[in-house]
Amino acid sequence: xxxxxxxxxxxxxxxxxxxxxxxxxxxxxxxxxxxxxxxxxxxxxxxxxxxxxxxxxxxxxxxxxxxxxxxxxxxxxxxxxxxxxxxxxxxxxxxxxxxxxxxxxxxxxxxxxxxxxxxxxxxxxxxxxxxxxxxxxxxxxxxxxxxxxxxxxxxxxxxxxxxxxxxxxxxxxxxxxxxxxxxxxxxxxxxxxxxxxxxxxxxxxxxxxxxxxxxxxxxxxxxxxxxxxxxxxxxxxxxxxxxxxxxxxxxxxxxxxxxxxxxxxxxxxxxxxxxxxxxxxxxxxxxxxxxxxxxxxxxxxxxxxxxxx
Amino acid sequence: xxxxxxxxxxxxxxxxxxxxxxxxxxxxxxxxxxxxxxxxxxxxxxxxxxxxxxxxxxxxxxxxxxxxxxxxxxxxxxxxxxxxxxxxxxxxxxxxxxxxxxxxxxxxxxxxxxxxxxxxxxxxxxxxxxxxxxxxxxxxxxxxxxxxxxxxxxxxxxxxxxxxxxxxxxxxxxxxxxxxxxxxxxxxxxxxxxxxxxxxxxxxxxxxxxxxxxxxxxxxxxxxxxxxxxxxxxxxxxxxxxxxxxxx
Ligand SMILES: Cc1cc2nc3c(=O)[nH]c(=O)nc-3n(C[C@H](O)[C@H](O)[C@H](O)COP(=O)(O)OP(=O)(O)OC[C@H]3O[C@@H](n4cnc5c(N)ncnc54)[C@H](O)[C@@H]3O)c2cc1C
Ligand SMILES: Nc1ncnc2c1ncn2[C@@H]1O[C@H](COP(=O)(O)O)[C@@H](O)[C@H]1O
Numbered sequence: 266x267x268x269x270x271x272x273x274x275x276x277x278x279x280x281x282x283x284x285x286x287x288x289x290x291x292x293x294x295x296x297x298x299x300x301x302x303x304x305x306x307x308x309x310x311x312x313x314x315x316x317x318x319x320x321x322x323x324x325x326x327x328x329x330x331x332x333x334x335x336x337x338x339x340x341x342x343x344x345x346x347x348x349x350x351x352x353x354x355x356x357x358x359x360x361x362x363x364x365x366x367x368x369x370x371x372x373x374x375x376x377x378x379x380x381x382x383x384x385x386x387x388x389x390x391x392x393x394x395x396x397x398x399x400x401x402x403x404x405x406x407x408x409x410x411x412x413x414x415x416x417x418x419x420x421x422x423x424x425x426x427x428x429x430x431x432x433x434x435x436x437x438x439x440x441x442x443x444x445x446x447x448x449x450x451x452x453x454x455x456x457x458x459x460x461x462x463x464x465x466x467x468x469x470x471x472x473x474x475x476x477x478x479x480x481x482x483x484x485x486x487x488x489x490x491x492x493x494x495x496x497x498x499x500x501x502x503x504x505x506x507x508x509x510x511x512x513x514x515x516x517x518x519x520x521x522x523x524x525x526x527x528x529x530x531x532x533x534x535x536x537x538x539x540x541x542x543x544x545x546x547x548x549x550x551x552x553x554x555x556x557x558x559x560x561x562x563x564x565x566x567x568x569x570x571x572x573x574x
Numbered sequence: 575x576x577x578x579x580x581x582x583x584x585x586x587x588x589x590x591x592x593x594x595x596x597x598x599x600x601x602x603x604x605x606x607x608x609x610x611x612x613x614x615x616x617x618x619x620x621x622x623x624x625x626x627x628x629x630x631x632x633x634x635x636x637x638x639x640x641x642x643x644x645x646x647x648x649x650x651x652x653x654x655x656x657x658x659x660x661x662x663x664x665x666x667x668x669x670x671x672x673x674x675x676x677x678x679x680x681x682x683x684x685x686x687x688x689x690x691x692x693x694x695x696x697x698x699x700x701x702x703x704x705x706x707x708x709x710x711x712x713x714x715x716x717x718x719x720x721x722x723x724x725x726x727x728x729x730x731x732x733x734x735x736x737x738x739x740x741x742x743x744x745x746x747x748x749x750x751x752x753x754x755x756x757x758x759x760x761x762x763x764x765x766x767x768x769x770x771x772x773x774x775x776x777x778x779x780x781x782x783x784x785x786x787x788x789x790x791x792x793x794x795x796x797x798x799x800x801x802x803x804x805x806x807x808x809x810x811x812x813x814x815x816x817x818x819x820x821x822x
Contacts, residue, residue: 334712334740335703335713335715336712339707358716358732358734361699361715362703362715363703364703365700365701365702365707366704366707366713367707368704369669369672369703369704369707369708370707372669373669374668374787375668375669375698376789377698377699378697378699387792391697391797392696392697392794393585393591393600393694393695394591394694396590396591396600396797397591397593397794397795397796397797398794398795398796398797399791399793400793401790401792402789402790402792403788404790438712439710439711439712439742439743439746440740440741440742440743441740441742442740443728443739443740445733445735445739447735447736447737448735460821485822493752496753502736503732503736503737503753504733504735509694510612510691510692510694512734517821518816518822529587538821539819539821540803552802552805554800554802555802556803556804557803557804557806557812557815557816558803558804558806559805559808559809566809569809573809573810573813
């Protein structure tokens with residue numbers, strides 16, 4: 266049996282998500298290969314080859330794969346799947362974009378955002394914003410799976426797997442990458458941050474979000490997140506959104522500031538190790554999941570906390 | 575350009591789902607149901623395209639039980655022109671739904687299909703992408719802006735690091751993210767008008783699609799409960815608690 270893992274990377278570096286998908290693939294069993302599809306992506310392929318448990322790394326290098334559209338990944342991966350029993354992709358926006366296309370082309374139902382591998386056919390995944398856990402059995406011969414990174418451990422270091430260069434379809438494809446505006450930040454990215462400070466609607470403006478949330482995050486060396494309400498109102502960029510339909514995080518410490526704790530928000534952070542909530546409403550649902558709750562005005566509490574840390 | 579909008583009837587997002595004691599699923603008896611919020615955004619986008627003179631007709635499609643007709647009616651009251659209900663009481667998985675939408679698209683020949691990015695019940699996030707793949711069409715997923723540029727569509731996508739823009743040839747599939755627009759409420763006169771709009775009732779067999787599920791439910795259980803902790807009196811106490819917990 267063989268499994269193909271789709272790597273998440275930036276061409277020059279491997280993203281932590283890859284190692285977590287690898288852990289899920291190793292739990293599934295069989296020989297595990299990692300596919301690095303990129304442009305000038307040898308550094309990412311080399312990093313992938315140093316993960317423990319990898320049989321080999323496939324490097325597909327070509328212009329369309331620098332910022333690959335789903336159609337390009339589909340054209341590359343569908344033919345490869347003849348040699349594999351399963352594709353494990355990260356539940357990142359990139360993985361979620363491409364994997365269902367591959368599943369449909371193979372006439373397979375994708376199993377989305379798994380949090381556990383039970384056996385070759387059986388997986389666990391959260392549904393209804395994490396309010397229920399589904400154990401699901403697939404009757405498809407091939408498995409197409411996306412993996413929720415927070416549910417699996419990082420991969421260990423290995424002794425170095427071989428890197429095999431493979432040909433990549435060059436297109437043109439029916440969609441084309443045009444441009445990207447990435448939020449610039451020196452802070453840890455949400456998916457891998459050990460600590461996260463998130464702000465909600467209560468921050469009331471972009472200026473105050475920056476004035477109150479960022480210094481606290483700096484003090485804690487934390488990543489910064491936000492509720493949907495804060496993002497919709499323009500206080501924080503869209504990629505800060507934590508929740509059912511945003512990012513799922515599970516840091517050591519999650520500080521929720523002025524966030525009520527709607528089920529859609531909880532879905533994205535309730536597996537954090539320690540949760541701190543600051544909210545002026547003592548009945549706010551966020552307190553039902555918080556290890557430590559502080560009832561009061563964030564505009565007083567947050568500066569004091571930042572100062573005293 | 576004709577626009578096809580698939581909509582799903584799901585549990586209302588304000589309702590807290592309850593797992594059935596026999597672990598067969600989530601209890602939907604006597605629970606408020608609504609249109610999946612991402613589908614409302616899809617309808618709104620189609621209606622705006624029509625208001626701009628880009629869309630000519632909006633066809634609202636749902637695969638589901640008889641009650642999914644109500645969901646289609648909401649779409650028609652928001653500005654859809656007619657509906658198609660592919661009626662079934664069986665569970666239709668995204669792959670089956672995508673196959674049915676493909677068959678409808680082959681008949682209706684839309685220039686654009688707009689789906690939600692995700693249905694908030696099963697949280698699958700697959701149907702739009704699968705539909706695009708089965709039709710061999712390009713896709714712009716997790717859209718926060720859709721602009722027509724000649725015969726191309728420029729779609730701005732919400733991605734992990736920020737925003738990305740892709741150019742699609744048409745026909746194409748777009749899936750909606752939260753920031754694409756704010757859906758309107760259907761006005762009472764429009765709700766009345768929608769009652770007269772046509773909804774064709776079909777079955778999966780009419781489209782030659784076998785909807786036998788590939789995934790079977792072994793069980794559905796409650797997630798691990800997180801115990802509420804304690805309220806602390808002040809910042810100093812919080813800091814000392816965090817220190818003793820090893821969090822800072
Ligand atoms: C389809 C769908 C998907 C969604 N996906 C997500 C998602 O992924 N992530 C997400 O977060 N939400 C999501 N939501 C939205 C969610 O339902 C809530 O609306 C949102 O999380 C609320 O954000 P909030 O807690 O910042 O705002 P509010 O609910 O308005 O809460 C603000 C809180 O701040 C407190 N407060 C006000 N002033 C102060 C002060 N001075 N000091 C201290 N506290 C104060 C208030 O007591 C209140 O509890 C989704 C909704 C839908 C319909
Ligand atoms: N049964 C259905 N009927 C019509 N549209 C659906 C159905 N299921 C899913 N969709 C569409 O696909 C989107 C994504 O759903 P999913 O892939 O199930 O998360 C939804 O927002 C709908 O637009």
